[in-house]
């Protein structure tokens with residue numbers, strides 16, 4: 001089944017004042033899928049965390065502000081919502097996730113290393129890919145509510 | 150001044166359930182500009198009217214559902230918000246706007262010919278361009294609130 | 299927050315009061331249109347539409363109200379729209395619909411008074 | 415609707431109660447952080463954060479609370495967070511912050527009782 005007819009793309013600046021825009025747009029999509037209020041909150045937080053990571057980590061040494069963007073894509077499938085948050089930033093070595101070195105770095109930057117933990121615990125499936133110099137992509141899936149008929 | 154750092158693009162399917170998503174995203178942007186509640190309502194209605202027009206009129210004889218999209222762009226400038234709503238539909242002859250023939254057509258389609266009237270009266274500036282076979286673009290501007298300092 | 303859309307019908311003094319909740323746009327309009335058609339098919343010629351609890355309405359919603367009003371116009375049908383919100387009054391004014399058999403009222407009480 | 419963000423401070427039993435309104439995210443956090451730093455700089459070691467009227471909070475908000483708690487930990491400082499919402503309780507649980515000098519309470523009354 002082709003689902004590009006239920007596909008949305010949002011392209012926002014890598015700036016903290018636009019994270020709320022991403023949250024609002026995605027909550028609009030989620031509402032159309034009959035997710036309940038708590039599930040919509042889970043989705044909003046996860047998208048925010050992914051955007052926040054882009055703002056905090058993705059474009060560290062890249063100075064051209066205009067090219068610093070966050071791409072949010074969502075596709076509605078019969079039984080799940082797929083969300084992709086993508087950047088064209090520096091990328092990073094995903095092997096270092098969970099290591100002491102990463103935790104230390106997180107703390108330096110005022111973070112708690114909670115962003116990815118939140119996404120993993122609030123969404124049903126998460127996959128992460130990153131390439132140095134290419135950028136980072138996080139894909140998350142939330143299962144659609146099973147309706148009582 | 151380059152403002153692409155304050156530029157947002159939203160690409161949604163040409164489907165009625167996504168008009169609310171456009172409304173939510175644009176209200177998020179407008180909030181960041183300190184528009185008041187009434188101005189944000191004006192902006193939401195105008196964007197909805199433009200999207201509704203795309204759904205009702207743009208892709209009449211085009212059968213490939215996947216390519217039927219609505220593109221919403223917004224750019225924050227110092228003293229105004231610019232919003233563009235674009236489609237790649239059939240386009241139409243803008244000279245017919247306001248004619249009896251158009252009014253009759255509107256009524257047939259359950260419309261009142263109110264969409265563009267609303268946009269013009271709720272926004273500060275509106276411009277419309279359409280080319281047969283190419284699609285339609287509507288550009289609207291809402292002046293930023295003057296802050297009492 | 300996006301609120302669910304609902305249309306509920308109550309009757310007072312033999313007049314159906316249509317309470318609408320949520321956002322009236324191209325997505326939700328078909329449901330509203332269906333309910334209004336049912337009322338007219340069942341013989342109602344005076345209707346009260348309560349818009350106090352809607353979060354949003356645009357030309358699609360006004361179009362639905364206008365078409366309903368037009369359908370009952372020849373039989374002296376009338377629609378009273380309840381809304382105290384400035385934004386809604388404003389777009390009714392822009393639309394020019396109020397001249398016809400559509401009347402805006404601030405409260406349910408004043409709508410019922412006008413109808414009795 | 416997007417609600418404006420505000421942080422207001424009230425004092426009861428000599429304890430500052432920080433009432434937060436709106437959404438706590440990467441955009442609004444700096445303002446919250448600033449207010450919390452001011453309180454600590456002025457000598458407060460016990461704080462109540464009232465999250466009853468926030469519409470949203472994520473790891474950025476929890477990070478700010480955690481950093482504040484850590485700053486006063488060595489002086490027996492404590493933060494009481496008021497929230498009756500399940501969603502907020504859930505993310506506090508996921509974050510593991512509750513183990514430290516941060517306590518979740520359902521109401522202001524119970525927070526004040528714990529502190530006295």
Ligand SMILES: Nc1ncnc2c1ncn2[C@@H]1O[C@H](COP(=O)(O)OP(=O)(O)O)[C@@H](O)[C@H]1O
Nearest residue numbers: 053054057058092106111112113114115116136
């Ligand atoms: N989009 C991204 N670009 C570059 N690095 C990232 C990105 N997202 C996450 N990271 C890396 O993964 C680490 C873990 O992220 P996270 O769990 O959200 O914790 P925190 O943001 O608090 O450090 C970050 O510290 C950062 O090094």
Ligand SMILES: Nc1ncnc2c1ncn2[C@@H]1O[C@H](COP(=O)(O)OP(=O)(O)O)[C@@H](O)[C@H]1O
Nearest residue numbers: 202203206207241255260261262263264265285
């Ligand atoms: N995106 C579009 N694509 C093609 N035609 C359009 C588009 N937008 C508007 N139109 C044309 O302009 C007319 C006037 O639009 P409008 O004022 O919104 O009234 P209504 O939608 O009620 O007919 C429409 O009837 C239609 O013929």
